[in-house]
Amino acid sequence: MVLLDKIFNAGVVGAGGAGFPSHIKANSKVEFVLANGAECEPLIHKDYELMLHFPKEITKGLELLIESTSAKKGLFGIKEKNVKAISTISKYLNGKTELTKLGDFYPSGDEFELVYEATGKLIPPAGIPLDIGCVVNNVETLYNIAQAGKEIPVTKKIICVAGAVKKPSSFFVPIGTSFKDIIEFAGGTIVKDFGIFVGGVMMGSLTFNLNDVVTKTTAGLILLPKDHYLIKRKNQPEQSWHRIGKSACDQCSYCTEFCPRYLLGYQVEPHKVMRSLGFTKTGSAVWNQMAELCCACGLCTLYACPEDLYPKEACDKAKTEMREAGIKFVQQKPVKVHPIKEGRRVPLKQLIMKLKLQDYDVEAPFNSEKIKVNKVKIPLQQHIGKPAEALVKKGEVVEEGQMIGEVPDGELGANIHASIKGKVKEATKEFILIES
Numbered sequence: 001m002v003l004l005d006k007i008f009n010a011g012v013v014g015a016g017g018a019g020f021p022s023h024i025k026a027n028s029k030v031e032f033v034l035a036n037g038a039e040c041e042p043l044i045h046k047d048y049e050l051m052l053h054f055p056k057e058i059t060k061g062l063e064l065l066i067e068s069t070s071a072k073k074g075l076f077g078i079k080e081k082n083v084k085a086i087s088t089i090s091k092y093l094n095g096k097t098e099l100t101k102l103g104d105f106y107p108s109g110d111e112f113e114l115v116y117e118a119t120g121k122l123i124p125p126a127g128i129p130l131d132i133g134c135v136v137n138n139v140e141t142l143y144n145i146a147q148a149g150k151e152i153p154v155t156k157k158i159i160c161v162a163g164a165v166k167k168p169s170s171f172f173v174p175i176g177t178s179f180k181d182i183i184e185f186a187g188g189t190i191v192k193d194f195g196i197f198v199g200g201v202m203m204g205s206l207t208f209n210l211n212d213v214v215t216k217t218t219a220g221l222i223l224l225p226k227d228h229y230l231i232k233r234k235n236q237p238e239q240s241w242h243r244i245g246k247s248a249c250d251q252c253s254y255c256t257e258f259c260p261r262y263l264l265g266y267q268v269e270p271h272k273v274m275r276s277l278g279f280t281k282t283g284s285a286v287w288n289q290m291a292e293l294c295c296a297c298g299l300c301t302l303y304a305c306p307e308d309l310y311p312k313e314a315c316d317k318a319k320t321e322m323r324e325a326g327i328k329f330v331q332q333k334p335v336k337v338h339p340i341k342e343g344r345r346v347p348l349k350q351l352i353m354k355l356k357l358q359d360y361d362v363e364a365p366f367n368s369e370k371i372k373v374n375k376v377k378i379p380l381q382q383h384i385g386k387p388a389e390a391l392v393k394k395g396e397v398v399e400e401g402q403m404i405g406e407v408p409d410g411e412l413g414a415n416i417h418a419s420i421k422g423k424v425k426e427a428t429k430e431f432i433l434i435e436s
């Protein structure tokens with residue numbers, strides 16, 4: 001079987017982002033394959049731990065991808081401060097791959113940033129790395145590609161649990177494991193009332209539901225006390241983000257001046273998007289366009305704005321309104337890196353202080369102990385594209401690794417596999433519930 005089919009069968013999707021099916025990237029022809037080991041979300045260290053403990057698998061995945069895409073070269077991005085990861089990975093790199101040492105800034109793991117740092121090339125506005133002959137894969141995706149090469153499907157996920165827990169750590173969990181079980185495995189919480197940032201405090205979502213489950217794209221859980229600054233900020237009703245913004249934004253433009261996409265030369269200007277909150281009848285369609293190329297990194301809201309307003313959320317809203325109105329913004333100006341870009345980068349340590357997270361800024365060492373769960377709820381949509389179609393019915397007994405959901409014919413999607421052995425308790429269009 002060729003690699004593409006193995007990746008497709010194994011249900012590999014981008015583990016570091018929105019879950020783009022990996023067989024599509026593996027099927028392209030490019031000049032560079034980039035390994036993304038930048039990991040810049042505060043407190044999340046699972047990629048770092050994966051690089052320390054599974055360098056052979058990660059570099060094997062990279063080699064397989066270089067071969068399948070006929071790439072000239074591999075480029076492996078790791079932060080310069082992660083000396084141990086650099087020396088571990090370096091031992092396994094063949095002559096085709098070079099290391100790209102990255103600074104400790106947020107968001108150095110953003111694809112546009114990484115491609116620019118590693119190749120000096122700029123992705124066209126609203127484009128993808130493929131447009132300039134690159135594919136980018138997170139290190140965990142490369143690990144999963146190496147496993148797929150051995151015909152092992154994606155049934156587990158490495159996750160970092162940090163913040164207000166007794167044992168901040170990184171470990172593999174079966175896909176579909178509840179947050180409740182995961183938090184217990186991290187020693188339990190150190191506070192009674194808490195919220196959970198899923199995927200990180202900058203780009204993740206906030207939940208209070210312990211029954212939510214891990215999917216193929218969940219990078220980490222950050223637990224914070226309910227009265228923490230970030231929970232209060234994130235937990236404001238959406239209406240008040242925009243109501244306060246309308247009256248309090250003084251158009252200082254700091255949000256734009258710190259925006260990493262703006263500094264790379266893209267027409268993202270959140271201060272102009274903020275204008276559309278106040279002038280909804282006279283030009284919102286014009287100002288909203290300045291949000292189209294925003295990558296939702298959250299820096300404008302959580303770092304730049306001196307008034308604690310919500311420019312990132314205004315950009316989210318603007319993008320939705322643009323889609324609904326059928327307006328597509330096309331940048332006319334050539335992309336040109338801002339001369340002050342280097343001087344405006346945001347050091348991760350400084351961001352952590354601003355977010356009031358310094359008390360939680362600790363290591364999250366890898367725990368190789370196998371987490372035992374007797375119940376998993378496996379969503380059939382954990383990726384970009386169409387949801388998988390259930391292949392099993394209530395009452396059936398399934399083996400770990402058995403395919404339980406498949407991509408509908410001719411559609412973009414990813415297969416889904418049982419992450420534990422057990423009996424199917426429920427099978428719907430949305431999920432499969434298995435109990436052992």
Ligand code: SF4
Binds near residue numbers: 251307311
């Ligand atoms: S930084 Fe804040 S106050 Fe300044 S323009 Fe942006 S949203 Fe308005």
Ligand code: SF4
Binds near residue numbers: 261262297311312315
């Ligand atoms: S979230 Fe804000 S800082 Fe980040 S890309 Fe969007 S506008 Fe720029």
